Amino acid sequence: MKRRNFVGLTGLAAGALFLPAFPSLGGTPVDPARLLEPGLDVAQKKRLADAGLNAARAAGASYADVRIGRYLNQSIFTREKQVQNLASGESFGAGVRVLAGGTWGFAATNNVSEAGLAKAAQLAVQTAKANSKVQKEQVRLAPQKGYGEVSWKTPIQQNAFEVPIAQKVELLLAANAAALANGASFVNSSLFQINEQKYFASTDGSYIDQDVHRIWPTFSVTAIDKATGKFRSRDALSAPMGLGYEYLTPKAADQVAGAAGTGLVGYRNSYDILADAALAAKQVKEKLTAKSVVPGKYDLVLEPNHLGLTIHESVGHPLELDRVLGYEANYAGTSFATLEWKAKGLPYGSKVVNIVADKLQPGSLGAVGYDDEGVKTKRWDLIKEGRLVDYEKIRDQAHIVGQTESDGCCYADSWDSVQFQRMPNVSLQPGKAKLSVDELIKNVDKGIYIAGRGSYSIDQQRYNFQFGGQVFYAIEKGKITEMLEDVAYQANTQEFWNSCAATCDESDYRLFGSFFDGKGQPSQASAVSHGSATTRFNGVNVINTARKIG
Structure with missing residues (x-):
């Protein structure tokens, strides 16, 4: 398909x-x-x-x-x-x-x-x-x-x-x-x-x-x-x-x-x-x-089934090395996170943001013992305390970034497809301090809780984006008050991940998945998971998506 x-x-x-x-x-x-x-x-x-x-x-x-x-x-x-x-x-x-x-x-x-x-x-x-x-x-x-x-x-x-x-x-x-x-x-x-x-x-x-x-x-x-x-x-x-x-x-x-x-x-x-x-x-x-949302700046509390898609589009794809190098420019775009951008040491996110690539994670879609180049799979850091430290790469790309081994993320979706670099599982690590969802919400004066993945749009460099969801709830003075409708948030990748203020602990961590992630010409589909715990982002721009006729 x-x-x-x-x-x-x-x-x-x-x-x-x-x-x-x-x-x-x-x-x-x-x-x-x-x-x-x-x-x-x-x-x-x-x-x-x-x-x-x-x-x-x-x-x-x-x-x-x-x-x-x-x-x-x-x-x-x-x-x-x-x-x-x-x-x-x-x-x-x-x-x-x-x-x-x-x-x-x-x-x-x-x-x-x-x-x-x-x-x-x-x-x-x-x-x-x-x-x-x-x-x-x-x-x-x-x-x-x-x-x-x-x-x-x-x-x-x-x-x-x-x-x-x-x-x-x-x-x-x-x-x-x-x-x-x-x-x-x-x-x-x-x-x-x-x-x-x-x-x-x-x-x-x-x-x-x-x-x-x-x-x-x-x-x-x-x-x-x-x-x-x-x-x-x-x-x-x-x-x-x-x-x-x-x-x-x-x-x-x-x-x-x-x-x-x-x-x-x-x-x-x-x-x-x-x-x-x-x-x-x-x-x-x-x-x-449900009440239609009033546009403005809100603290967002995003549960894992929603946040996984945002991770996929704003972290997973822009850190694919072939995209960074321009190999995907004709079909699926490039990446703002170029080698030059990384060399400058610009912050990808706040110090709360620790994101890993992981082909070993039990239960995940991307879990295999060996990739389609015969490389044993592993786990490695992509973003550490908000700084971009590595990309996703395969055997013929490693030397480009001065490395001597593949990350084991090569894949072909069929025997008649040639294998090439694909996204591994990419996940936001949970917080180390004990923190429940309700405790995370207690610190929110004016916010929105979003669950489930919805419609989205992101530019070819994986920088400016807009995400919706399945259900939305207003947060007022630290408590859920009522359901909302017509919610979507807009940001750019750096702005969004730098607004990351806190993430719940391991007890709330779970996976989101993309069963048919397309890439390449001819197009191939792969499956990949993205883990996270419920996470808060402060001061994000929220728009009202309702269409007015007449």
Whole structure:
């Protein structure tokens, strides 16, 4: 699925969302039972990979890697009391990337045989040699030791593909029923499940077998005032996660209370879709009569499901080194946080702001053992006490910033896509001192509490932006008073993060996720999480988004 298609998908309140012919997330449509069939065993994969590596060397490659991938997905869509669509897909093939003449070459094939891999490797080398004639500077790879034969698997408790479809449909319809019983006029719900079975081998001596799982339950609830025709919606406060079906078995220990007076509940490693759907219905009815915000300067208290999107757009993307270097300028923009900007030591945020990149975080979408260049993943600092200290980079970028190793954040969304630098999990660290959400709010005289991700806009340099949300509550003299509507805040990245005044402690920390983050030409989608605790930003400009006609 391309990003432009997903934009339509996430607009759940549009009404005509889940058409019966809605496609799967990619690959060839298959019978759901096929998703449970075992793929090639490790010995077969190694033999095939060696055929590709040996052919690449023989053709003149100085380096080569092979990725054999089986990508499985299943999507279920419902509306009110009926199933709208169910789609299962499988994609299987191999990609070969080589360095020859100091230049990259890539070829992919769905003929996963020794002859097929050898032919793809030869084509990749031919491509690299042709490209080398116009290459101005040779590719320089950071050194990488081989790991031999290793494996990694998402530590799931229950494979979502093994759960009967009828059981998953029953849960979604029960969530719809909970919303309708609490006053919703319309409700859509869906469940996305992905399994990437990936094998990586390289001339460095690595043979890495990985089994990656992701899941995302979501919905949108709408209430209509029939007398006026006015309607309001609220999406699920779930986060897509790197977990199995156990995520949909709610556990009390995983729930975190939102601000007193909102009724909101945050979720960590499990999610109660029934309770959230019921609450959403009550909140959309309240939104129909909520007071429209008065524009002005407010202290904002942002909960993690909302703040994650702001982190994604104003920190995650601008610190991708390829964007910083201008490689993405034609498609997705550049970055204000250039190498020159960093050298000046300008403050990215206040001293409260500590942001890390982390490909190890359990339950996160970006968690893997090794990236798609065979680099073991890690955690590293991006912003420390408000200062930018590092970027996100891969093997052929490290030397540009004077470093000698990759950060392990290279990824391709399919066997027929070439791997390139992608955003790792990027998270704001919680405060070290004990601080609850209500204690954070006590210090706010005039503010707004915002939960859930909404519409947003940000410029090509990831500097000037505007963010909305799902629900908004007024804060007066340290307490939540009433629901608000038509809220969005505007700032630039430096101004916003320098207004960061305090963040709650570890007990409030949880993840937000982006299941389909688009980048590159041709476009690829990746999945990434962003963690934070509820955080306060002082004196942020708030606008009223209501449109006046006439």
